[in-house]
Amino acid sequence: MADEDTASASKPTRPSMTSAMRSSSFLQEHQQYRPPSKPENHYGIDTVVEDMRATTISSPRQISPFNGIPSPDNPPRIVESGVSHELSHPNCTPAPGTSADKLVATLFYRHSAPRASNSIPSPKRAVSPKPPGSPKLSANEAELPPNMAPSSSLETFPLEPPASEPDPLDHIYGSHISPMCITSFLHLMSSFPLPPGSTDMASSHRCLRVGATPDHHPEVVELTMSPAPSPDYLSLDDLRKHELIYRFEREWNVDVALRTDTLWRRYPRLVVFDMDSTLITQEVIDLLAATIKDPPDLAARVADITHRTMIGELEFELAFRERVKLLAGLPASIFEELRPVLDVTNGVPKLISALKKLGVKTAVLSGGFLPLTSWLASELGLDYAHANEVVIDEATGKLTGEVKGRIVGAERKRELLIEIAAKEGIALEQVVAVGDGANDLLMMEAAGLGVAWNAKPRVQMEAGARLNGDTLLDLLYLFGFRDDEISKLAA
Incomplete structure (x- = not known):
């Protein structure tokens, strides 16, 4: 028995694989041959399985399901291969049976009139009453600090000091209509109450003109806002004159033209112009007075009356008759002699050409003289021309200083505008209507849009839109035309 036990103990046992010898790879345990090196850029399945042991697999990317129904949370947006396109917002077109109340704002950057100052100088102390024998103020003492009264007299003390000029933000963000300018304007418009039932204002904008600089910054931009501010709170006329709008224009050195976005805004059919300081850069009656050398101060006197009349200080008809009397004795040939002197406003010939291509009727209603107005209308191709007709002595061929018929003043201009529109079958x-003087305000009011062209302060405030550029061709931007389209029309 002892020998058998010794023999069994000396017999080798059957090999077995312990847990320490085991691995998680069946291929590694049972593979009989492995090549000494791996071919470049080629890995077998065994290598992949082996390398996976030291790799952690991240959780799959979360993909939001598409339910097929666009909503504010899931907008209908396409972003693919560098193309980003979002379908229009629901305010672009009204629902069936409803109407869209949209407001269009055209912003013109005033590059030709950069603003250099950002504050109004404080009043001079010299205007205050001073006791006799008081010493003269030095130049440094002539300015009052901003927080002190400009007068020592209670009778002349203002109830409220003048507001300081806003900072010129275009100097900071760029001398053009910058994104910050548009953002500031939209923020301003959002401060006005919306119609009942409206919660948010949707907006869009497009550039109508870019500058000639290499960067091609926008200089005319059209913004469309929907819905417009509530007319029950603020009418369009009052909105145009709002202090916040005026301050915004001063901050960004722009002119803002506000219009209701109607079908007629884009399709005018009659454009009526004033002549003096609108179609031409001069006042004809001042040119006539300048030809009279005796008395030597006649031209200055007539020019002063003209200026006071245009800003609304004097009644136009009486002032016109008074000035015409001063022209008595001039030869009738003076009107022909002045033709080469007339300086047509920049952009006018191209503007008239563009309007004619669009089928728009044109007219000039002038408070000047018919011989020159009719000649200019024929040169430019205007359809109608109305002005004052002076009396000429047939025997001497000289002006008598009198006027035939009614004076073409503010009332007559409005009547003529309405008559021409009715004759052509055109809705007002x-x-x-485009003009610059106080005698143009009534015809501007009768028209669908009144445009003040480099006008007097009162006209700037009362007109529906203001243009203060260097070319009257800017009028076409108010109709929504882009610069390239205007170039084609004016060619």
């Missing part, structure tokens, strides 16, 4: 909503 499709009429545009």
Whole structure:
């Protein structure tokens, strides 16, 4: 028995694989041959399985399901291969049976009139009453600090000091209509109450003109806002004159033209112009007075009356008759002699050409003289021309200082505008009136849009839109035309 036990103990046992010898790879345990090196850029399945042991697999990317129904949380947006496109917002077109109340703002950057100052100088102390024998103020003492009264007299003390000029933000963000300018304007418009039932204002904008600089910054931009501010709170006329709008224009050195976005805004059918300081850069009656050398101060006197009349200080008809009397004795040939002297406003010939291509009727209603107005209308190709007709002595061929018929003043201009529109079968909503003086305000009011062209302060405030550029061709931007389209029309 002892020998058998010794023999069994000396017999080798059957090999077995312990847990320490085991691995998680069946291929590694049972593979009989492995090549000494791996071919470049080629890995077998065994290598992949082996390398996976030291790799952690991240959780799959979360993909939001598409339910097929666009909503504010899931907008209908396409982003693929560098193309980003979002379908229009629901305010672009009204629902069936409803109407869209949209407001269009056209912003013109005033590059030709950069603003250099950002504050109004404080009043001079010299205007205050001083006791006799008081010493003269030095130059440094002539300015009052901003927080002190400009007068020592209670009778002349203002109830409220003048507001300081806003900072010129275009100097900071760029001398053009910058994104910050548009953002500031939209923020301003959002401060006005919306119609009942409206919660948010949707907006869009497009550039109508870019500058000639290499960066091609926008200089005219059209913004469309929907819905417009509530007319029950603020009418469009009051909105145009709002202090916040005026301050915004001063901050960004722009002119803002506000219009209701109607069909007639884009399709005018009659444009009526004033002549002096609108179609031409001069006042004809001042040119006539300048030809009279005796008395030597006549031209200055007539020019002063003209200026006071244009800003609304004097009644136009009486002032016109008074000035015409001063021209008595001038030869009738003076009107022909002045033709080469007339300086047509920049952009006018191209503007008239563009309007004619669009089928728009044009007219000039002038408080000047018919011989020159009719000649200019024929040269430019205007359809209508109305002005004052002076009396000429047939025997001497000289002006008598009198006027035939009614004076073409403010009332007559409005009547003529309405008569021409009725004759052509044109609604007043499709009429545009352009002028610069107080005698143009009534015809601007009768038209669908009144445009003040480099006008006097009162006209700037009362007109529906203001243009203060260097070319009257800017009028076409108010109709929504882009610069390239205007170039084609004016060619």
